Amino acid sequence: xxxxxxxxxxxxxxxxxxxxxxxxxxxxxxxxxxxxxxxxxxxxxxxxxxxxxxxxxxxxxxxxxxxxxxxxxxxxxxxxxxxxxxxxxxxxxxxxxxxxxxxxxxxxxxxxxxxxxxxxxxxxxxxxxxxxxxxxxxxxxxxxxxxxxxxxxxxxxxxxxxxxxxxxxxxxxxxxxxxxxxxxxxxxxxxxxxxxxxxxxxxxxxxxxxxxxxxxxxxxxxxxxxxxxxxxxxxxxxxxxxxxxxxxxxxxxxxxxxxxxxxxxxxxxxxxxxxxxxxxxxxxxxxxxxxxxxxxxxxxxxxxxxxxxxxxxxxxxxxxxxxxxxxxxxxxxxxxxxxxxx
Amino acid sequence: xxxxxxxxxxxxxxxxxxxxxxxxxxxxxxxxxxxxxxxxxxxxxxxxxxxxxxxxxxxxxxxxxxxxxxxxxxxxxxxxxxxxxxxxxxxxxxxxxxxxxxxxxxxxxxxxxxxxxxxxxxxxxxxxxxxxxxxxxxxxxxxxxxxxxxxxxxxxxxxxxxxxxxxxxxxxxxxxxxxxxxxxxxxxxxxxxxxxxxxxxxxxxxxxxxxxxxxxxxxxxxxxxxxxxxxxxxxxxxxxxxxxxxxxxxxxxxxxxxxxxxxxxxxxxxxxxxxxxxxxxxxxxxxxxxxxxxxxxxxxxxxxxxxxxxxxxxxxxxxxxxxxxxxxxxxxxxxxxxxxxxxxxxxxxxxxxxxxxxxxxxxxxxxxxxxxxxxxxxxxxxxxxxxxxxxxxxxxxxxxxxxxxxxxxxxxxxxxxxxxx
Numbered sequence: 001x002x003x004x005x006x007x008x009x010x011x012x013x014x015x016x017x018x019x020x021x022x023x024x025x026x027x028x029x030x031x032x033x034x035x036x037x038x039x040x041x042x043x044x045x046x047x048x049x050x051x052x053x054x055x056x057x058x059x060x061x062x063x064x065x066x067x068x069x070x071x072x073x074x075x076x077x078x079x080x081x082x083x084x085x086x087x088x089x090x091x092x093x094x095x096x097x098x099x100x101x102x103x104x105x106x107x108x109x110x111x112x113x114x115x116x117x118x119x120x121x122x123x124x125x126x127x128x129x130x131x132x133x134x135x136x137x138x139x140x141x142x143x144x145x146x147x148x149x150x151x152x153x154x155x156x157x158x159x160x161x162x163x164x165x166x167x168x169x170x171x172x173x174x175x176x177x178x179x180x181x182x183x184x185x186x187x188x189x190x191x192x193x194x195x196x197x198x199x200x201x202x203x204x205x206x207x208x209x210x211x212x213x214x215x216x217x218x219x220x221x222x223x224x225x226x227x228x229x230x231x232x233x234x235x236x237x238x239x240x241x242x243x244x245x246x247x248x249x250x251x252x253x254x255x256x257x258x259x260x261x262x263x264x265x266x267x268x269x270x271x272x273x274x275x276x277x278x279x280x281x282x283x284x285x286x287x288x289x290x291x292x293x294x295x296x297x298x299x300x301x302x303x304x305x306x307x308x309x310x311x312x313x314x315x316x317x318x319x320x321x322x323x324x325x326x327x328x329x330x331x332x333x334x335x336x337x338x339x340x341x342x
Numbered sequence: 343x344x345x346x347x348x349x350x351x352x353x354x355x356x357x358x359x360x361x362x363x364x365x366x367x368x369x370x371x372x373x374x375x376x377x378x379x380x381x382x383x384x385x386x387x388x389x390x391x392x393x394x395x396x397x398x399x400x401x402x403x404x405x406x407x408x409x410x411x412x413x414x415x416x417x418x419x420x421x422x423x424x425x426x427x428x429x430x431x432x433x434x435x436x437x438x439x440x441x442x443x444x445x446x447x448x449x450x451x452x453x454x455x456x457x458x459x460x461x462x463x464x465x466x467x468x469x470x471x472x473x474x475x476x477x478x479x480x481x482x483x484x485x486x487x488x489x490x491x492x493x494x495x496x497x498x499x500x501x502x503x504x505x506x507x508x509x510x511x512x513x514x515x516x517x518x519x520x521x522x523x524x525x526x527x528x529x530x531x532x533x534x535x536x537x538x539x540x541x542x543x544x545x546x547x548x549x550x551x552x553x554x555x556x557x558x559x560x561x562x563x564x565x566x567x568x569x570x571x572x573x574x575x576x577x578x579x580x581x582x583x584x585x586x587x588x589x590x591x592x593x594x595x596x597x598x599x600x601x602x603x604x605x606x607x608x609x610x611x612x613x614x615x616x617x618x619x620x621x622x623x624x625x626x627x628x629x630x631x632x633x634x635x636x637x638x639x640x641x642x643x644x645x646x647x648x649x650x651x652x653x654x655x656x657x658x659x660x661x662x663x664x665x666x667x668x669x670x671x672x673x674x675x676x677x678x679x680x681x682x683x684x685x686x687x688x689x690x691x692x693x694x695x696x697x698x699x700x701x702x703x704x705x706x707x708x709x710x711x712x713x714x715x716x717x718x719x720x721x722x723x724x725x726x727x728x729x730x731x732x733x734x735x736x737x738x739x740x741x742x743x744x745x746x747x748x749x750x751x752x753x754x755x756x757x758x759x760x761x762x763x
Contacts, residue, residue, distance in 0.1 A: 001760040004348060005544070007355035008700060008756060012551035013449060014362045015698035019553050020457045023697075027467040048481045060467075067470035070477050086677045096683050103675055110676045111490065111657040 028060050030131050033148070037128035038068040040147030047071075050112065052124045055081060059097045061131040062105065072114060075105040078127060078138050079164045082152060084118045125152035129301070136180045136248055136297040137167040140341070170295075174287075177250045177295030177337075184248060184297075184339040189317065190237060192219035201234040201318075213293060213332055214252045220334035227259070227323035232266065234320035241314040241338065243269075243300070248339040250297040257289040259327025267298060268318035270309065275316070277307030282322070289329075297339070348759075354385075361386030400702035401689065401730075407709035408727055414713065442543030443531045447524050450550035454523040458516045465519075472563055473511050476504050492665035493564050495603035500563065522566040523555050529573035534750060536581035537718040540761075545753025548704065552749045553697045565744055568605030571597055572612055572745075579616065579636075580718050583629075591636060598640035603662065606644075607741055613637050615728060619721040671737045688736035701752045708754030722747055 029035060038054075045052050048070035055074045056062050062075040080087040090102035109115050114123060127134060127142055127150040134142060134150065140163055145151035155163075163183075170179035190197075195209045198221050205225040212220050225233045243249075249267065257263055265288060270278040281303045288294055300311070317336070321329045361382030364374045368383075458465055464473060479486055479501040487497035504514045531546035549555060575597045582590045602609040613633075620629040644662075651663030656674045664674075671683035714723040725747055732742030 001348075004352055004355065005756060005760045007352065007359060008704070009449075009547050009551060011355050011358050011362075012548060012698055012700040013453065014359065015700060016453050016551045016553055016555075017456060018362070019697045020453055021460070027464075027470060029463055048478050063467050063470040066474040067464065067477075070474050070481075086675075091675070091677075091680060099683070103673055103680065106675060107657070107660070107673070111660060113657075115676060 027063055030058075030061050030064055033130040034061065034128060035064070035068070037130055037147065037149050038065055041126060041128065041149060042069050044147065045069075051122070052126055053081070053109070053114065055125060055127045056131050058131065059095075059101050061128075062101045065128075065131070072109055072112070072123070073105055074109065074125075075101040078125075078132070078134065078141065078152070079160075079167050081118065081125065082141060082160060083164050084115050119157070121154065127151065133302055134299070135167075135170075135176060136184060136299060136339075137163060137170060137176065139247075139299065140183050173295075174292060175252075175295035176297050177252065177335075179295070180248075180250075180297055180339075183342060185342050186250070186337045186339040188217065189241060189249070189336040189338050190239060192217065194237070194239065195219055195221050197239070198235050198237050201236060204228070205233045205235060207235045210332065212334055213254055214334055216252065216335040220252075220332045222332050223319070223330070225321050225329045227263070227321055227327050227329060229261075229326050230324060232320050232322040233329075234268070234318045237317045237336075238315060239317070241317075242312045243314055243338050244312040246311075246338045246340045247300055248297050249300060249337070250295070250339060251336045252293060252334040253288060253296055253331060254291065254293045255289045255329065255331025256291045257286070257327060257329050259323050259325050259329070261323060261325025261327070262286070263289075263321060263323040263325075263327060263329070266318075266320045266322055267303075268316075268320065269303070269311075269314050270316040270318070271311070271313050272307065272309070272315075275318070277305075277309040278318075279303040279305050279309050279311075289331075354389075357382045357385040358389065396699045396702075398689070400699070400706070403706040404702065404709070404726075405730060407706045408723060408730070411709055411713050411723060439535070439539065439543050443528065443546055446527050446531065446543070446546035446550040449547070450523040450527040450555060451520050453551065454555065455520045458519070464512060464515055468563070469515050472500070473515055476501055476511055476514070480505075488661055490660045492606065492662050493604055494662060495600055496564050496567055496605065499567070499604070518563060519566070522563065522570065523550075525570040526555055526566060526573070529570045529577070530750060530753075533573040533577040533580070534753060536577040537716075538754075541753045541757040543753075544756045545750045548701055548752040548756065549749035551698070552701045552752070554744050554746075554748065564605045565608070565741065568601055568608035569745065571601045571604065572608050575601065575612060576616075576721070580721075583717070586632065591632075594636045595639045598637055599643055602640045602644055606662065606666075607738075608745065609640060611725070611728065611745065615721055615724045618724045619717060622720060623717060683737055685738075686736045687734055688739055689734065690739070701748050704752035704755035704759075705748045706751075706755070707758060708751035708756075711758040712754055722750065726751065 030038075041052070041054060050071055053072040053074050054065050054069055055076075055078050056065050057076055059075075062073060065073045074081045076087045076090050079085075080090075086106075087102065090098055093099050093102070106115070109118075117123070124145075126145060127138075129148065129150055139150075141152055141155060141160065142150040143153040166179045166182070170176035173179070192209070198207045198209070200207045200223075204227070205223060207221060207223050209219055210222040212218050221235070223235050227233050249269075253265075255265075262284075263286065265283040266280060267283070268275065268278050268280045272278070279300070281298050283296065283298070288296070319333060323329070361384075364379065364383050365386065367374055464470060475487070475491070475497055479497060484498045484501055487501070488494040491497055500518075503518070504511060507514055507517070509517065527546050527550045530549040531542045534545040535542035575594060578590060578594055578597070586594075598609065598612070601612065616633055617630065620626060620633055623629050647661060647663030649663070650659055651661070656664055671685060672679060672681050674680075709723075709726070712719050714720040729742045729746040732738040733740075733746060735742075
């Protein structure tokens with residue numbers, strides 16, 4: 001009997017040890033760069049500095065920012081904070097964690113009377129770019145502060161309202177490229193004659209130049225891919241681009257996906273033969289594939305790199321699909337552009 | 343029949359232990375080979391497939407056992423037959439019980455410390471929030487917790503402990519869960535020892551190895567702390583219920599106040615379950631009066647907090663008196679009251695049960711074996727029924743699921759299985 005009791009306790013302890021090793025883990029931390037940004041803010045301003053507001057919009061980043069920096073952490077979209085408006089997409093978000101974090105963050109700002117004085121210039125609003133990943137329109141309201149961290153710049157109320165209007169329009173139309181046009185200088189990366197240079201890297205992907213689907217250029221490229229499990233399928237356009245003074249890459253996109261697993265669009269910019277050195281960016285938002293026309297602007301500073309790529313001598317652009325499961329993907333891509341702030 | 347059953351249980355346990363040991367050995371790069379070496383590993387793999395199903399079975403069996411205990415014909419149970427007092431006086435036996443307690447505490451400390459020794463970053467999302475609270479209090483002072491949180495005393499205790507320990511906030515939150523795990527294990531022992539000494543060791547050992555002790559989120563520290571207080575308060579109440587002296591009454595009154603100001607959900611549970619259990623006792627009027635006298639100071643403190651909340655509504659005061667709606671999924675924002683979560687029927691919060699099926703299975707055995715004839719068991723039945731119900735509601739689910747006294751009931755179950763009487 002005692003033997004059975006001992007064995008029961010041992011088995012119970014085994015289960016618990018297994019549970020501990022599997023589940024007692026840190027809350028998914030932000031990237032090292034993100035943590036460095038938070039550390040820099042703490043080093044520069046101290047913990048719980050009530051003269052700064054740190055803006056994040058990821059539940060994990062919110063908790064890490066609370067632990068690292070304390071004070072005022074705003075969880076949500078920057079423009080809603082700058083204009084002191086309630087972000088109902090967060091307040092009524094389907095994700096309870098998002099709702100809860102948003103409410104918690106605005107409650108603290110409300111408690112300390114920050115929201116009422118948000119436009120007074122009394123508070124320094126800091127955006128750690130690796131945690132927040134500001135889009136092209138949000139970047140117009142930001143300026144470099146130090147340590148890789150951005151801060152909200154002083155703007156007239158009219159300019160801020162115009163930016164906010166452009167941003168909300170971009171959100172509602174899924175077309176940030178058109179909405180950002182007044183704020184950025186755009187030049188096409190290739191014209192329609194060069195579009196015939198798009199080639200596929202695999203037999204399961206076909207590529208062809210077809211008719212345009214927006215008014216911004218007369219042609220588009222059509223890509224159809226049958227992806228195997230856990231694979232990436234690319235189309236490539238070779239050329240010579242010096243984008244060292246550019247800040248964004250953009251395009252119009254219209255695509256559909258048929259896959260049971262998750263998938264993403266990936267953009268690669270190579271400066272070395274055989275893609276031994278390149279920048280890459282993954283567009284993980286699957287709503288991109290809802291079949292509607294979407295204007296996309298990617299921020300070059302948010303690209304990650306492999307090897308030692310050089311923005312002054314980009315020799316190849318690749319657009320690809322990574323799919324966890326098997327699937328079929330079809331998309332049209334038009335008006336591939338590079339741009340910088342005006 | 344009993345021996346055949348026990349034989350099968352013993353074989354299953356042996357296979358499980360050997361299988362897991364072989365798995366660990368394999369993961370460390372030392373695979374075990376041999377003709378029959380694969381059998382235990384296969385057994386572990388097959389049984390683990392059944393765990394998710396076991397979850398629903400456990401809930402059904404647990405609810406069934408509760409119902410069975412209430413409606414089935416009662417008979418004299420082991421607890422009533424055990425002459426507890428003479429047993430209590432046997433010093434040799436007591437020494438053995440202390441030894442088991444020490445072992446349980448050691449296991450609890452090791453299991454909770456284990457992942458923290460392997461990770462460099464703070465574990466669990468709640469830890470990040472608690473770190474921010476303690477650091478904020480370092481700057482704003484302890485009064486901040488009273489004005490802006492619903493767990494003022496608990497946060498003040500944390501702040502004080504961190505200050506006294508001299509540890510950095512990050513290091514403090516590595517040590518704290520271990521301290522709480524030890525406290526929870528010891529408090530379970532104290533509670534069960536107050537009415538059924540022979541089971542205290544089993545209950546504490548199963549507490550030490552239950553996944554409810556291994557939690558990493560959902561009011562991790564406050565719930566832990568309040569659970570310790572709950573077991574201590576129950577232990578004192580049960581131990582001295584029939585002849586309570588003023589000293590013990592004051593101690594209980596203080597414990598109730600601390601509990602209210604640390605995690606009012608548990609304070610409310612304690613009052614409701616003791617009140618319900620006393621309402622079913624023979625001397626209900628006298629007993630309820632005593633309980634009211636114990637609870638009155640904490641009720642008064644609560645009234646005070648509510649009065650402050652009414653006079654100074656959010657965002658001026660956001661403390662204990664204005665936070666009750668949180669558990670109902672309601673809160674106040676600059677744009678008015680909002681419902682951030684709605685109550686739905688949800689079984690997912692009982693998911694913890696599947697990670698250590700030993701405890702719920704033994705808990706069901708415990709419930710089947712002991713009817714709610716005595717006051718302690720009646721209290722545990724009421725406690726289990728309330729928390730099982732709340733654990734099925736999405737807004738209170740995990741808070742309640744962690745408060746079901748499964749390790750205590752499992753201790754009864756194990757005692758029943760291996761007991762000689």
